[in-house]
Structure formats: C-alpha cells, structure tokens
Amino acid sequence: MQIDHLQIELRPRTNAQALDLGYALLRSHAGAAYKAYLALWLPLIAVVAGLIAAWPALGWLWVLAAWWLKPLLERAPLYVLSRQVFGTAVTWQEAVRAWPRQLGGGWLRLLTWGRPLAQTRCLYQPVWQLEMARGSVAASRRQVLSRQSTASTAFWFCIVCFLLELVLLFGMCGLIGLFVSKSEINNPFALLPALFGGGETLWPSMLMLALFATTTAIMAPVYTACGFTLYLNRRASLEAWDLELQLRQITRPVAARARGRTVPGAALLAAVLLACSMGAPADSLAAASTPRCTIPEEQREELTRSAAVSPDQARVRKEIDALYATRDVHGWVCVENWHFKDKTEDRKPNLAPPLKLGVVADVFKVIVIAAAIGLVAWLLYRYRDHFPALRRRSAPVRATEVGGLDIRAESLPDDVAASVRALWSQGQRRGALALLYRATLSRLVSDDGLLLTQGNTEGDCLRLAAASVQQARLSEARLAVTRATTGMWLDAAYAARWPDDATLEARCGQWEAQFGKAGSAA
Numbered sequence: 001m002q003i004d005h006l007q008i009e010l011r012p013r014t015n016a017q018a019l020d021l022g023y024a025l026l027r028s029h030a031g032a033a034y035k036a037y038l039a040l041w042l043p044l045i046a047v048v049a050g051l052i053a054a055w056p057a058l059g060w061l062w063v064l065a066a067w068w069l070k071p072l073l074e075r076a077p078l079y080v081l082s083r084q085v086f087g088t089a090v091t092w093q094e095a096v097r098a099w100p101r102q103l104g105g106g107w108l109r110l111l112t113w114g115r116p117l118a119q120t121r122c123l124y125q126p127v128w129q130l131e132m133a134r135g136s137v138a139a140s141r142r143q144v145l146s147r148q149s150t151a152s153t154a155f156w157f158c159i160v161c162f163l164l165e166l167v168l169l170f171g172m173c174g175l176i177g178l179f180v181s182k183s184e185i186n187n188p189f190a191l192l193p194a195l196f197g198g199g200e201t202l203w204p205s206m207l208m209l210a211l212f213a214t215t216t217a218i219m220a221p222v223y224t225a226c227g228f229t230l231y232l233n234r235r236a237s238l239e240a241w242d243l244e245l246q247l248r249q250i251t252r253p254v255a256a257r258a259r260g261r262t263v264p265g266a267a268l269l270a271a272v273l274l275a276c277s278m279g280a281p282a283d284s285l286a287a288a289s290t291p292r293c294t295i296p297e298e299q300r301e302e303l304t305r306s307a308a309v310s311p312d313q314a315r316v317r318k319e320i321d322a323l324y325a326t327r328d329v330h331g332w333v334c335v336e337n338w339h340f341k342d343k344t345e346d347r348k349p350n351l352a353p354p355l356k357l358g359v360v361a362d363v364f365k366v367i368v369i370a371a372a373i374g375l376v377a378w379l380l381y382r383y384r385d386h387f388p389a390l391r392r393r394s395a396p397v398r399a400t401e402v403g404g405l406d407i408r409a410e411s412l413p414d415d416v417a418a419s420v421r422a423l424w425s426q427g428q429r430r431g432a433l434a435l436l437y438r439a440t441l442s443r444l445v446s447d448d449g450l451l452l453t454q455g456n457t458e459g460d461c462l463r464l465a466a467a468s469v470q471q472a473r474l475s476e477a478r479l480a481v482t483r484a485t486t487g488m489w490l491d492a493a494y495a496a497r498w499p500d501d502a503t504l505e506a507r508c509g510q511w512e513a514q515f516g517k518a519g520s521a522a
Contacts, residue, residue, distance in 0.1 A: 008085060008232075015153035018233035022226030029084045033077040033221045035092035040073045040099065041220075045213045052205050059205035063212055070220060071110040071121055075102045075129055077221045081228055082130055102129050105138065119158040120151050122227020123234075150234050154227060161223045168215040176207075399445070399452045402461065405438040409446050412439050416515075417508040429498055436511065437489040440482055443515045448474045458486050481514045 008021065026033060044066055051062040076099045083090040105128030110118055127133050127141045145151075308314035400408050413419040416439040423432035441461060444450040450468055452461060465482050468474040484507060491497040499507070 008229075012237065013233050015150060015230060015233070018230045019153070019157060019226040021233070022229035023222065025081060025085060025229055026221055026225035029081060030221075032080045032084070032090060032092045032095065033225065034217075036076040036080050036095035036099075037073060037221050038217060039092060039096045040076055041213065041217055044069065044073070045209065049206060049209060052209060053202065056202055056205055059208075063209055066212075067216075068111065068115055070216065071115070071118060071125070072103060072107060074122075074220055074224045075099065075125065077224045078102075078125055078129060078228055081225055082126070085228075085232070105129065105132060105134055120146070120154040122158065122223055123150060123154040123231055125224070126228060126231045144238065145231065145234050148234070148237075150230060154230060157226060157230075158223065161219050165215045165219050168218065169211055172211050172214070399454050399456070401454055402438075402441055402452055402456050403458065405434060405441070407438050407442040407445060407452075409442055412442055417512045420508055421505075424501075424504055430492065432504070433489050433492050436507065437485055440485045440511065440515070444474070444478070444482065447515075448478070450474070458490055462486055475514075478514050481510050485511065 008025065013021065048062045048066045052059045055062075076095050079095045079098055079102055080090050080092065106124070107128075110121060123145060124142050127138055127145070131138075131141065133141050308317060400406070412435075416435065420432045420436045423429075423435065441452065444461075444465060445452055448468065450461075450464060450473075452464065456464070462483060465474060465479050469476060469479050488499055488503070488507060492499070
C-alpha cells in the first residue's frame with residue numbers, strides 16, 4: 001500500500017466516523033463499485049430464477065444459495081474501492097476480470113462453517129484479499145484488528161444493514177400490494193403470505209427473488225465500503241500512517257540538491273535513530289504525567305552529534321527533535337511488574353498515633369442516622385400532596401377569571417341581554433358574544449355555586465356544570481342554555497363562524513328566561 005497516494009484524509013477517527021467515511025467513499029466511486037457487483041450478482045440471480053422455474057417447490061432453497069454466496073461477490077467492489085482509495089482508477093470491467101484471482105484466502109471459511117457467523121466479514125475481507133494473509137498469520141491479523149471495539153462495531157453494523165434490507169424488502173412488498181391487493185380492507189401486505197409461502201403459481205417466487213435481489217444489490221456495496229474504511233482506520237492507528245506521511249514530507253536539504261544528488265535514506269534514518277536514542281530532555285520528563293519512566297542505566301549511552309553542515313540540516317534536526325519530544329514516540333516504554341515483598345526489608349516505625357476506630361464509628365453512625373431522618377422528612381414534605389393526612393384543609397376559592405375573561409358580577413352590566421344586543425348592532429360581534437359567555441359563567445358561579453378555577457377551559461366548565469346537574473345543584477334548563485352559549489362562543493372565537501341575527505336574538509331570549517337578573521332563581 002502506497003500510503004502517500006491516499007485519496008482520503010488521515011486523522012484519528014472513531015469507529016462511527018470510519019463507517020461514515022466508507023459511505024462517502026462509495027458515493028465518490030459508486031458507478032464502478034455497483035457495476036462490478038451487479039455484473040456478478042445479476043447472472044447468479046438469473047441462474048437461481050432458472051432453478052426456481054425448474055423446481056418451484058425448492059424456491060426458498062435456491063434463494064438461500066444466492067444469499068450464501070454473497071461474501072465472495074463482495075470482493076469485486078472491494079477490489080474497486082481498494083484501488084481507487086490509493087489513486088488508481090479501476091473500471092468495473094477490470095474488477096470483474098480480476099475477481100477470480102481475488103477469491104483466494106478465507107473462501108472456504110466463508111462458504112462452510114463460518115458463513116452463519118460471518119457478521120464481521122467486512123472487517124476481515126481485506127486481510128484475505130488485500131494482505132493475502134493465510135492460516136495462522138491471517139488469524140493473528142484478525143485478532144489484532146478486532147481490538148479497540150472494532151469487531152463489535154463491524155458486528156452491529158452488519159445487523160443494521162440486515163435490518164435495512166428487511167425494511168426495503170417489506171417496503172417494496174407493501175408498495176406493490178397497494179396496487180394488486182384485492183382485499184376488502186385494502187391491506188398492502190396481503191401479498192406476504194403468497195410471497196413467502198409460495199403456491200401453485202410461479203410468479204410469487206419470482207417476485208420474491210426480484211425483491212431480494214434488489215435489496216441485496218443496494219446494501220452489499222454499502223456494507224463492503226464501510227467495512228473497508230473501518231479496516232483502513234484501524235490500520236492507520238496501529239501503524240501510525242499519519243506520522244509516516246509527515247516524515248516523508250520533510251524536504252531535502254538545498255545544498256544536497258545543488259550538488260545534483262539527494263540525501264541518502266540511511267543518513268536520514270541515522271538522524272532519526274540518533275534523536276530517538278538520546279531520549280527525552282529532563283524538563284519534558286518532569287512535565288510528563290505519572291507514572292514516570294526513565295531509561296535504565298545499562299541502556300544509557302552518551303551519544304554526540306556532529307555539527308550541522310548547513311542551515312537546512314539544522315532545521316531538519318530541529319523538526320526531528322520536536323517530533324520525538326512528544327510522548328507518543330518516546331524512546332522508552334513503561335512496564336509494570338508484580339513481585340513478592342521483601343519481608344526482611346527494614347520497615348520504618350509507624351509514628352502516627354493509633355486511630356480510635358470506636359469514636360470514628362460512633363460519629364459515622366450519628367451522621368448516617370441524621371441523614372436518614374433528614375431524607376425521610378424531605379420526602380414527606382416534597383410529596384405531601386400524595387398523603388391525605390398531610391394535605392392542608394382550606395376552603396375552595398372561587399375563580400374571578402376563566403380563560404382570560406373577567407367573570408366577576410361587578411364587571412357585568414345590569415341588563416346583560418340588552419348590552420349584548422347593543423354591542424351586536426354596533427358591529428362589535430366578538431365583544432357581544434364574549435359578554436354573553438362570561439355572564440353565563442358568572443351566574444353559574446354566583447347563583448349556583450359552581451366551583452371554577454382560573455385554568456379551566458370551556459370544556460372543563462361544561463363538564464363541571466354537567467356534574468353539578470347530577471348532584472341536583474343545577475337545573476337541566478340552565479345547563480342547556482350554558483351549552484348553547486358555549487358552543488356559539490367557540491364557533492365564533494376559534495372558527496370565525498358567526499351566528500345570524502335571529503340566532504343571537506333567540507339565545508338572548510333563552511338566557512333572559514333562565515338567568516335574568518343577578519341572584520334570581522331559575
């Protein structure tokens with residue numbers, strides 16, 4: 001792999017970001033990847049269709065065979081993407097011609113006992129196909145790549161792709177069922193029993209095969225591309241590709257280029273090893289976070305550098321020193337070991353006075369008991385409304401305003417019906433209906449003792465009035481007038497449906513007959 005030809009940006013990514021990068025990579029090269037997969041998938045589906053036509057009773061078995069061969073077909077889009085990501089343009093015809101040579105490695109596992117357990121194959125396909133690893137080497141590579149929750153991410157991504165295929169399959173079944181279903185209830189999924197259960201005719205099995213082939217053709221390249229970028233992200237973090245690219249981008253000294261020759265790679269490697277062997281400076285070790293690790297005495301060497309021959313060489317040395325001053329590329333490794341204690345070692349006497357555990361236990365017990373009492377008291381106060389014994393007994397307070405309308409008796413005119421007619425004749429229709437409605441509520445509160453609160457809606461007021469009728473505290477006639485007035489107010493206030501003059505006059509007459517003056521009986 002020529003990582004200096006990578007067409008994607010190398011930076012630390014989470015597993016989820018690596019999967020998203022695979023989707024972006026597939027969008028950039030969707031034509032070649034999908035054509036390479038379809039060039040292999042469609043002939044296989046044609047063979048399966050022929051087998052279904054010959055043996056329709058075994059239709060589900062032939063579809064299962066096509067699903068079983070999917071891992072081998074996924075190597076064609078992987079071939080395309082693995083070349084495109086390193087800057088090599090590959091057509092789908094080249095991918096199809098190269099596909100037989102890409103089958104070596106892992107094919108027996110994927111077609112036998114490993115097929116039902118191949119949910120993480122998108123992560124391991126590059127090991128067999130691109131790295132050409134076999135046997136124990138491939139097993140160790142898979143073990144290394146699966147760490148840092150990478151295998152878990154590949155597994156759950158496979159489950160997500162499987163569920164998306166089911167969603168697409170049932171969605172297309174429902175769409176087709178909308179047009180061909182003859183059920184009286186127009187059930188779009190009425191085709192499902194025929195598709196999955198077969199039957200005497202051949203078309204349900206063929207339709208089911210077509211839907212399965214479509215959903216698989218859509219999701220298989222997506223699954224392959226996202227698994228490939230997950231593999232690339234894991235290898236980039238393991239092998240520090242970003243640091244290697246930075247080292248490769250260091251410019252050559254100008255003096256060497258003027259002499260017509262390049263600086264030998266061995267000289268640059270020697271400079272890197274020299275900076276690595278000199279270790280980190282003392283001040284950087286002091287600033288490092290715990291645990292502090294130092295180079296053992298037997299591994300220390302006094303190394304010296306010759307003077308720089310040019311300013312460019314001094315600049316290159318400075319860049320290398322700055323690179324190896326970071327903690328990620330120190331020249332030493334921290335290792336912790338467990339060993340038995342040396343019981344013969346002289347121990348320092350314990351000069352601290354003995355701690356009286358009895359006193360500490362008593363203090364701790366008092367603190368716990370006080371905290372428990374305080375918690376119980378707070379819970380009783382916090383949820384006092386849930387305990388009838390703790391509720392405050394207070395007389396109910398009648399509302400003076402409901403829904404923004406003033407229902408106090410002193411806010412109403414002496415002759416409500418006449419005032420409503422006057423406002424209506426002046427064109428103030430909303431004001432007239434609002435006066436009639438709030439006068440009705442005011443009479444119910446003052447004359448009939450209806451208990452309303454400020455947060456009650458029009459529906460709440462009607463329900464409370466109906467409950468008052470059941471308790472024989474309000475007459476049926478007044479309830480009927482209240483319902484008519486409320487309905488007229490709701491139509492006007494929320495739907496702008498105004499009554500005509502005759503209806504308003506009839507409502508005013510009914511209101512006068514039931515309520516009349518304040519304090520009068522019905």
